[in-house]
Amino acid sequence: MHDKSDDATSCPASPPAPELFTWEFAADPYPAYAWLREHAPVHRTALPSGVEAWLVTRYTEARQALADARLSKNPVHHSESAHGKGKVGIPGERSANLMTHLLNIDPPDHTRLRRLVSKAFTPRRVAAFAPRVQELTDHLIDQFAAKGSADLIHEFAFPLPIYAICDMLGVPSEDQDDFRDWAGMMIRHGGGPRGGVARSVKKMRGYLAELIHRKRSEPGDDLISGLIRASDHGEHLTENEAAAMAFILLFAGFETTVNLIGNGTYALLRHPAQRELLQKAIAAGDTELLSTGVEELLRYDGPVELATWRFATEELTLGGQRIAEGDPVLVVLAAADRDPSRFVAPDVLDLTRRDNQHLGYGHGIHYCLGAPLARLEGQTALATLLTRLPDVRLAADPDDLRWRGGLIMRGLRSLPVEFTPERP
Numbered sequence: 382m383h384d385k386s387d388d389a390t391s392c393p394a395s396p397p398a399p400e401l402f403t404w405e406f407a408a409d410p411y412p413a414y415a416w417l418r419e420h421a422p423v424h425r426t427a428l429p430s431g432v433e434a435w436l437v438t439r440y441t442e443a444r445q446a447l448a449d450a451r452l453s454k455n456p457v458h459h460s461e462s463a464h465g466k467g468k469v470g471i472p473g474e475r476s477a478n479l480m481t482h483l484l485n486i487d488p489p490d491h492t493r494l495r496r497l498v499s500k501a502f503t504p505r506r507v508a509a510f511a512p513r514v515q516e517l518t519d520h521l522i523d524q525f526a527a528k529g530s531a532d533l534i535h536e537f538a539f540p541l542p543i544y545a546i547c548d549m550l551g552v553p554s555e556d557q558d559d560f561r562d563w564a565g566m567m568i569r570h571g572g573g574p575r576g577g578v579a580r581s582v583k584k585m586r587g588y589l590a591e592l593i594h595r596k597r598s599e600p601g602d603d604l605i606s607g608l609i610r611a612s613d614h615g616e617h618l619t620e621n622e623a624a625a626m627a628f629i630l631l632f633a634g635f636e637t638t639v640n641l642i643g644n645g646t647y648a649l650l651r652h653p654a655q656r657e658l659l660q661k662a663i664a665a666g667d668t669e670l671l672s673t674g675v676e677e678l679l680r681y682d683g684p685v686e687l688a689t690w691r692f693a694t695e696e697l698t699l700g701g702q703r704i705a706e707g708d709p710v711l712v713v714l715a716a717a718d719r720d721p722s723r724f725v726a727p728d729v730l731d732l733t734r735r736d737n738q739h740l741g742y743g744h745g746i747h748y749c750l751g752a753p754l755a756r757l758e759g760q761t762a763l764a765t766l767l768t769r770l771p772d773v774r775l776a777a778d779p780d781d782l783r784w785r786g787g788l789i790m791r792g793l794r795s796l797p798v799e800f801t802p803e804r805p
């Protein structure tokens with residue numbers, strides 16, 4: 382895993398360019414991002430896969446790139462057409478017929494599909510789901526509260542989003558453990574060997590296609606039935622589009638939320654004064670700090686380290702750097718969200734931060750569709766955990782914790798904790 386940076390970064394007066402994509406980098410990428418922001422804010426590098434891409438690390442250019450219509454989401458614009466070789470995107474997406482999902486398309490197709498899915502996946506539907514998220518959260522904590530210790534990734538952060546989205550989509554409860562297994566395969570091997578991941582993607586996609594077919598004749602009050610029903614000027618999603626849509630909701634909403642809960646809890650455990658402030662606010666019924674706090678956790682160490690792939694449809698200039706037609710561009714959200722020219726004391730975790738227009742959910746037309754659900758799950762999970770296990774503490778040396786090595790997501794492999802066991 383070597384960074385093959387080009388000469389643009391080797392300024393003699395500055396410290397040497399940091400190595401990217403090593404295990405040390407995965408554990409703490411922020412010093413390397415600070416270097417890039419200062420010395421090479423639009424930086425061409427070879428990724429571990431061998432694909433060459435531009436990394437954008439300053440807030441202003443990041444926001445600009447996310448909203449630039451000349452940067453397409455459609456991999457056909459990639460000059461190396463590495464997408465065809467399976468190097469970019471969801472593993473197995475071609476064979477699983479997932480190519481036309483929201484994160485792979487541009488207007489006008491994107492506009493049409495996003496409008497249709499927004500009719501079914503509404504903030505109202507999410508708000509109505511709040512009691513169920515609370516129930517799922519309590520049920521998961523019930524499983525380990527009496528033990529006095531737990532791995533919060535495996536036993537809490539991982540199952541909560543998968544059960545939540547399955548429930549919301551309308552996957553019957555007896556089938557949800559299959560999803561837990563398939564999702565487990567995806568998260569364990571994300572960024573690693575891909576055969577098992579591609580198989581899991583195919584199985585999930587196949588299951589969803591069958592479920593959609595069934596829901597057509599037996600509709601319910603769930604999101605899949607809503608996707609089938611959704612219409613815009615008399616237009617509907619095809620069965621194939623609805624299945625790809627259900628899959629992308631699962632795929633985009635699963636590991637992200639695992640990492641919001643995981644990274645967020647970890648940050649709180651490492652900042653006792655901030656955590657105490659939050660605990661007091663929750664106990665007093667002050668939901669405001671919970672809300673600004675979760676936004677700050679997203680900014681400080683968010684789940685999506687790099688936004689998904691974009692490709693230049695024509696030659697353009699970004700941050701003074703010429704980007705050729707067909708070049709891939711990756712916006713480093715984690716770097717932009719620590720940019721001192723945008724955020725006061727960006728390396729400080731401040732749950733009361735108000736001026737916090739972070740890019741953790743992206744920006745522009747691909748802004749996260751699931752943000753209301755993610756906020757609901759993140760707030761419910763953290764508030765319930767800190768209320769039920771008030772003295773929860775880290776049960777490992779932070780240096781021994783391992784971070785997943787994937788390119789897009791940032792999250793812990795495990796988060797061992799201890800606490801006073803809850804009495805039955």
Ligand code: HEM
Nearest residue numbers: 483484633634637638641688689742743747749750751755
């Ligand atoms: C904390 C949790 C989450 C974070 C940090 C997050 C972050 C993001 C980001 C950064 C993007 C834009 C990517 C880009 O422009 O390259 C995005 C898009 C998206 N997210 Fe999320 N997400 C989260 C949870 C969810 C959930 C729960 C769902 C749905 C159940 C979801 C569904 C989507 C979809 C469908 C898109 C594509 C939107 C489009 O292309 O129009 N996300 N998310």
